[in-house]
Amino acid sequence: MSLPTTSRQYSLPQLGSLNNLVLQPVSVNPPKSHEVLVKTRAVSLQFRDLMVCSGTYPGDIPPNIVPCSDMAGEVIAVGDEVKDWKKGDRVCANFFLDKLHAEMTAAIAETALGGAIDGVLTEYRTFPAHSLVAIPDHLSYEEASTLPCAALTAYNALLSGSDQLKGGDTVLVQGTGGVSIFALQFAVASGATVIATSSSDEKLKVAAKLGAKHVINYKTTPEWDKEVLKVTNGLGVDHIIEVGGSSTLQLSMSALKIGGSINIVGFVGGAAPPVDIVFWSIRKSLKHRGIYVGSVAQFKDMNKLLIANPETTRPVIDKVFTFEEAKAAFGHLQSQAHVGKVVIKL
Structure with a gap:
């Protein structure tokens, strides 16, 4: 041929x-x-x-x-x-x-x-x-x-690096786009508790069906960080998948636990007023990590997770x-x- x-x-x-x-x-x-x-x-x-x-x-x-x-x-x-x-x-x-x-x-x-x-x-x-x-x-x-961008970005954020997700952790995912949905699925497959935010109740129903334990509509609950602290008994979450960028960063840092990790993967929220990153980072000993997709080696490792959990991660x-x-x-x-x-x- x-x-x-x-x-x-x-x-x-x-x-x-x-x-x-x-x-x-x-x-x-x-x-x-x-x-x-x-x-x-x-x-x-x-x-x-x-x-x-x-x-x-x-x-x-x-x-x-x-x-x-x-x-x-x-x-x-x-x-x-x-x-x-x-x-x-x-x-x-x-x-x-x-x-x-x-x-x-x-x-x-x-x-x-x-x-x-x-x-x-x-x-x-x-x-x-x-x-x-x-x-x-x-x-x-x-x-x-x-897989190459959305899934691998989520995998890199949660399951690689020095502060990897572990069973029992709490993860917050913003929205129901590709990276956030994969992060939700990977967190559930790893035994974590997931909180999902969205502007749509219908989209939040999908997130709940995929395994999110708590869902928050950020249109009806604009101070969603307070709701996150409420459902975590004041502790905050261990990991956040930050897709909004500067428009949501202040709320994300407020919602994190002391010593928590914020994985910055996007900026779909556009420009916003300056955020006092230094104050919150020191006050909560936060770990910030910018995620720019991932490597071939990580891709192969991620595929092992997909194969081991074919339905949860589909x-x-x-x-x-x-x-x-x-x-x-x-x-x-x-x-x-x-x-x-x-x-x-x-």
Whole structure:
């Protein structure tokens, strides 16, 4: 069977709007000796992808960027020196192609898909063999496409580093987006108690069904930190998945226990007045950790957790769109009507 010579892919000839996405054919080159050619089967979307489209993502974006970082696909060809992969293997690419272990460098940061370099919203793409991770057998391509950013960020936040989650801990997750839902699932699978916040009672019902013991609507309870302290008998929580950024950071630090950990993974709440981080950090001996996805090694470790807890950790997909409906998929994510992940199927 001959290899494809062209691939349809989306790119952004101009930043500023998701409506600027253009679908066009491009050439496909055979894999080099150390590369793997993959047929994309599914792509999941991130809030970051919206920022790239709008031109608000920090840093320099290459001209005519191909967006999106998270994919699952099928190996269709390997380079001469590749030993670990073969045709037909099901794989995901790591968010940072060259982040193999814990070390992070400026050079590794320049291998971030869909930002520093072209992403995965394309029918075919080559990857360095070392950047790929096998998909657990029990997951579909659509489910697996949600793992590289949302799941791995949640795993890195809670189950790696010096202050790892343990059974009996209390975890607060903000909202019901991809990272927060995975954090909820990983915490439940690890024997922790989960508190979830959202602006929607309907979304909170989903969180409760997934195992959240306490749910708080932050629209009707704007001082949700006080409610968190109430349900934890004044102690506060051990870990917080902070996705709001500066708009929620003050409340998060108030809701943490003395010595608790705040894992900063996003800033979907936008800009807000300055927060007195120094005061709260000293007063509560808090541990702050910025989480920027994860490594290939962590991805493999996370997959062990998924395999051991297949139902508890099964990815939550809100809606699946076709490749031709990519703009509509971005629009659905932008509406914030989703719970879990928005996926594009190829």
